[in-house]
Amino acid sequence: xxxxxxxxxxxxxxxxxxxxxxxxxxxxxxxxxxxxxxxxxxxxxxxxxxxxxxxxxxxxxxxxxxxxxxxxxxxxxxxxxxxxxxxxxxxxxxxxxxxxxxxxxxxxxxxxxxxxxxxxxxxxxxxxxxxxxxxxxxxxxxxxxxxxxxxxxxxxxxxxxxxxxxxxxxxxxxxxxxxxxxxxxxxxxxxxxxxxxxxxxxxxxxxxxxxxxxxxxxxxxxxxxxxxxxxxxxxxxxxxxxxxxxxxxxxxxxxxxxxxxxxxxxxxxxxxxxxxxxxxxxxxxxxxxxxxxxxxxxxxxxxxxxxxxxxxxxxxxxxxxxxxxxxxxxxxxxxxxxxxxxxxxxxxxxxxxxxxxxxxxxxxxxxxxxxxxxxxxxxxxxxxxxxxxxxxxxxxxxxxxxxxxxxxxxxxxxxxxxxxxxxxxxxxxxxxxxxxxxxxxxxxxxxxxxxxxxxxxxxxxxxxxxxxxxxxxxxxxxxxxxxxxxxxxxxxxxxxxxxxxxxxxxxxx
Numbered sequence: 001x002x003x004x005x006x007x008x009x010x011x012x013x014x015x016x017x018x019x020x021x022x023x024x025x026x027x028x029x030x031x032x033x034x035x036x037x038x039x040x041x042x043x044x045x046x047x048x049x050x051x052x053x054x055x056x057x058x059x060x061x062x063x064x065x066x067x068x069x070x071x072x073x074x075x076x077x078x079x080x081x082x083x084x085x086x087x088x089x090x091x092x093x094x095x096x097x098x099x100x101x102x103x104x105x106x107x108x109x110x111x112x113x114x115x116x117x118x119x120x121x122x123x124x125x126x127x128x129x130x131x132x133x134x135x136x137x138x139x140x141x142x143x144x145x146x147x148x149x150x151x152x153x154x155x156x157x158x159x160x161x162x163x164x165x166x167x168x169x170x171x172x173x174x175x176x177x178x179x180x181x182x183x184x185x186x187x188x189x190x191x192x193x194x195x196x197x198x199x200x201x202x203x204x205x206x207x208x209x210x211x212x213x214x215x216x217x218x219x220x221x222x223x224x225x226x227x228x229x230x231x232x233x234x235x236x237x238x239x240x241x242x243x244x245x246x247x248x249x250x251x252x253x254x255x256x257x258x259x260x261x262x263x264x265x266x267x268x269x270x271x272x273x274x275x276x277x278x279x280x281x282x283x284x285x286x287x288x289x290x291x292x293x294x295x296x297x298x299x300x301x302x303x304x305x306x307x308x309x310x311x312x313x314x315x316x317x318x319x320x321x322x323x324x325x326x327x328x329x330x331x332x333x334x335x336x337x338x339x340x341x342x343x344x345x346x347x348x349x350x351x352x353x354x355x356x357x358x359x360x361x362x363x364x365x366x367x368x369x370x371x372x373x374x375x376x377x378x379x380x381x382x383x384x385x386x387x388x389x390x391x392x393x394x395x396x397x398x399x400x401x402x403x404x405x406x407x408x409x410x411x412x413x414x415x416x417x418x419x420x421x422x423x424x425x426x427x428x429x430x431x432x433x434x435x436x437x438x439x440x441x442x443x444x445x446x447x448x449x450x451x452x453x454x455x456x457x458x459x460x461x462x463x464x465x466x467x468x469x470x471x472x473x474x475x476x477x478x479x480x481x482x483x484x485x486x487x488x489x490x491x492x493x494x495x496x497x498x499x500x501x502x503x504x505x506x507x508x509x
Contacts, residue, residue, distance in 0.1 A: 003206050006054065008234035013039065013047040014056075015208045021057065021196050022204050028194045048194065053240060056200035060193045065163040067174065068185040069155040076183070077156035081149060082107055082115030087124050087134065091142055095133040114180075122146070147173035152183070245503045252391075252494045255482045256373055259393055262417050263371040266410070268395060271372045273356035278309035280344040281355040284320050286431040287460040289335040290343050294351065301377050301388075303347035311345060316362070319464035320344075330459040349377035352475055353394035354431070358465065366398035366469040373478070384490040391478040396457075398471040404434050404456055407472035411438055411454060418481070429453055431461050432473060442484065449484070452476030 010018075020033045030044045037044075051057045069077070079085060089105060090096060096104070098116065105112055116132065119125040124138035145153075151173040155161060163174060177183050196204070214221075214230035221227040249257070260270065283295055293299065311317050322328035324339040356372040364370075372394045380386040397410065408424055415422040420440040427437040432455025439448040454474035462471060479491055486505070488494075493501065 003203065005234065006056075007203060007206065007208065009236045010203075010208070011047065011050065011233060012210070012213050013043050014051055015210055017044060017047045017051060018056065018196075018200060018204060018208060019210065021194060021200070026193075026195065030192050030194070033194075048192070051200070054199075055197055056203060058195045058197055060195070062191050062193070064189050064191050066160055066187045066189055067155060067163060068160045068187070069152070070182055070185060073152050073177075073183040074156050077149075077152045081118070081152070082111045083118040083122060083124065084149065086112070086115040086119060086132075087138055087142065090125065090132060090134050090138075095131045097131050098127075101132065148176045151177060155184075246507060248505075248507045250502070251486055251505055252479070252482050255485060256391065256478060258418070259478065260371075260373060262414060263393075263395065266369075266413065268369045268371045271356055271360050271370050272374065273350075273353070273359055273372065275350060275375065275377075276303055276306075276309070276347055277350040277355050278311060278344065279346040279348055280309075280311050280317070280320070281358060282348050282350050282352075284324065284339075284344045285358045285461070285464065286354055287323060287458055288430045289324065289337065290340060291337065292430065297379075299379050300351055301349040301379060303349065306347055308345040309347050311341070312362075316464055317341065317344070323460045323464055327460065328463060330463045332458075332460055334460070350374075351378050352376050353392050354473065354475055357394055357396045357473055358461070361396065361398065361462075361465045361467050361471065366467065366471075367400070369395075369397050371395035382492070384492065385480075387479070387491055387495070390491075392475055393478060394473075394475045396471050396473045398467065398469050400469050402470045402472050404472070407454055407456065407474065408436070410472070411474060415440060418485075423448065427453055427455075429455055431458055432456055433458050438474075438476065440484070449480070451480055 016037045016039060017033055020036045021028060024032055024036060030041060030048065033039065033044050034041050048057060048059055052059050076082070080088070085107060086101060086105060089101065093100075093104065101116070102109065102112055105115075107115060116125075119132070119138075120127070122137070122141070123135055124141050125132050125134050127133075147169050151166075151170050154170075163171065166174065174184075178186065211231055213233045214227075217227055217230075221230065264270070279295070283292070284290070288294065319328060321339045321341070323330060323332070323334055325334050325337065327334035353372045353374050353376060356374070357370065360368075360370050360372075373391065374394075375389060376392045377389050380388045382388065395410075397406065411424075412422055415438070423439050423441070424436040425439065427435045429435045432453075435453065435455035437450050438452050438454060439450050441448055452475055454472070457467075457471040457473050462468075479494060482494060483489070483491060486493075
C-alpha cells in the first residue's frame, strides 16, 4: 500500500473529515463532522463517499423513523385518550346506554364513536342490552396507563422521538397509535454511522497536513511565478468515472457514409433518383419482360396514388417497345411478345437503384463514372435476414475501352478498401451480359457470402438510351454488409433502435 501516494491524492475535504474522525467519539454521524469542522453537509457526504471508495472509512447506512406529536395527541396526552375519558365517565356514573354517553361525554360525536370502538378493542368495556359496562380489565386500567398513553405523554414532553430508541413495549404502542388517524407525524430518515478502517487509521498515524490546494491557475499565477509555490493535489488515475454515452452516427448510416467516401475517392459522381418510379424505368428500360416473375404483385409494391406516372419522350418509349418485341436494331430477337405501354405507366416503389443508372445514362454522355445509394423496396417476408425495405449501392462506368475485366477490378478495389477478400462467380440478370455475383470471405465462419450482382449492360438496354460505349454496372446490398461488419445475426437489429446495443458500439469504427 503506497501511503504517500494515497495522502497526496486526498482532497482537502477528505483530509478534514479524516481529522474529525480521529478526534470525535463514536458513534459518529455526518452531522457530528459538520459541527466539528464547520463544513457543509454536501461536502461532508461527498468526501465520505470518496473515502469509502478508497477503503479508508466504512459507512453503515440505516433507515429510522422520527415520531412527532400532533395537536390532537398533545390534547389527549393531557386529558387522556377518548376511550380513557369514557372509561372514567363509566367509573363515575356506572353502566350507561350509548345515547346517555353521547349526552354526558365532553367528546364530540366522532370522538365518542372512536372511544366506544377502542373500549371494545382494548376489552375495557362490553355492551349488554345497548348498555356499556366496565370489564375487570377496564377496572385494572383505571389504575394504570396503557403503553400507547405513555408514548403519547413522552412525545408531548420531548417533542420528537426516534423509533429505534423506543423499548419493545413502546414500539408495539407505536404500531397501535399509528393505526389511528391524526395522532402521529412519522418521517423516515436515513442515518449514517461512520467508522475508520485499519487503512484509514494507518493514514492518520502517518499524519495529514491540512493546507489549501490550488484548483486552477490564473494569468497572474503564471505571470508572477506564484504557481511555483502553490500546492497541487495528486490525481488518482484509477478513480471511478461516470460512463458516458456520447452522441454518434447510427452504425448503418456510418457504413453508408464509408461506402460513399470510397466511391468519391475512386472518382465516381453521386446521383439520386425518386423512390416512386414508373414500371418503365424500373423494369422496361432495363429489358425486363412484362411477364417476368419479379413484376408480380407478390414481389413488387405497386402504388395506388398516383396509379400511373408520366413516361419520357415518345421516341425512347418506342425504342424500348421495339427492343422488347423483336430486338429493334440491336440484332437481338427481343422477348417476342406484344409490349403494353399501360403496364409501363404503372407506379411502383423502386425494387433497385439501377433505374437511377438508366436515367443518368440518358442525361449524361460517356465517359462517366456514377454511383447511387438509396432505399429500395421488395415484398419480402420479414425474417432475421430479410426486410421489405433496405439500402443498395448502384454504380456504372461508361467509356470506350471499358471491359468486364475493368468491372471486376473496380469491385475488387471497393471490397479491399472495406477490408474484405472477394471472389466472383457467373450469374444471370435480365439486363447484363456478362454477369457475375460478388462473394466475400468470412474467416470466422470459413465460408463465402454473396453480397451483390454486376455485369455489362446488354445492347437492348443501351441502344434505346443512345449509348454507344460499353457500360459496366453493379448493384450491391448494404444491410448484409453492415451485419457482417457489426457482427450481428439478425438484420432487424439495424432498425430496432436497441439503445443498449447502440450505446455499446464504438464512436469510431
